[in-house]
Amino acid sequence: MRYTELYDLCCRYHKKSVRIKQHDGRVHVGTITRVSRDKVWIMPSSGYGGFGLGFFGGGFGIGIALGAIAGIALTSAFFW
């Protein structure tokens, strides 16, 4: 997926809960808090990895380089 497409997608899912898979296989689950041209930040879902909000200092959460992202999807949906 192209950089600009990933950027658009992250903007589209701003404030939504997503699952982001990196090229190295690591998976992050949380809510998108901020998007820049080359990075997206997510606040991990509560209990994820055992870190409380304090760990992130109430900021934007974890920053992930768009270039590291292999896939992104919403974590909740209805399907037929």
Place this chain on the structure above:
Amino acid sequence: MNGGFQIKGNYLDLLAYFGIGGAHPGGLDLTKTVLDAENILSSDHVLDLGCGTGQTSAYLARQYNCHVTAIDNHPIMLEKSNHRFQLEQLPVRVINGNAEKLAFQDDSFDYVFSESVVIFTDITKTLNELSRVLRKDGKLILIEMIAEQTLTEELISDVCELYGIKKILNEDEWKISLQDAGFNQIEILKQQSAELINTEIQDLNQSKDIRLEFYDLWDQHHQLIHQYRKLLSYRVFRCLRS
């Protein structure tokens, strides 16, 4: 909707590329509730029609140790379900097949499960085939989309176009279709809610480089569900082959 739901990608491709397990109303929770209410024996032959990424078949094989046959016609679904069964070392037979023309002999199965699949096929042909491959008194359990009330032509056209389906039946029309195909003792299984509520997607095997049009299609689907949530719903049908 004035053609507001025009799409390029196909809905079943979307499910295949995202590799979403339990992509049917109620998700895996409903599947487990329905299956666990049955008395499935290890000697039973069970068909999972339209197995998708194989979540239900894997549960059947693990939980009941029965003879599971999983069938789908989508190459990516077949690849992902095969991958799952190999990973979990489950002896599930996977078949690339057509629901409307099954390559099984008559009376082959004790149970057929199908979760939001028949609606995507020629309903009459598929139900006739399911009736043929089930043994007498064999059980068919379906989770399917229904119309809760009379739908406008416009809505029907939007829904059919978006999902690539031909018609939307109401509860009675499903019952009549089942009867016509040779099923009796048709019952609707009670569920807590038949509302179109989201389920958590915990089982995901996403393909690489999914085209943006499939994200658009997901949004269109989401928009349609939101808009028509009072008019469309689903039921769990359980019946016996006469």
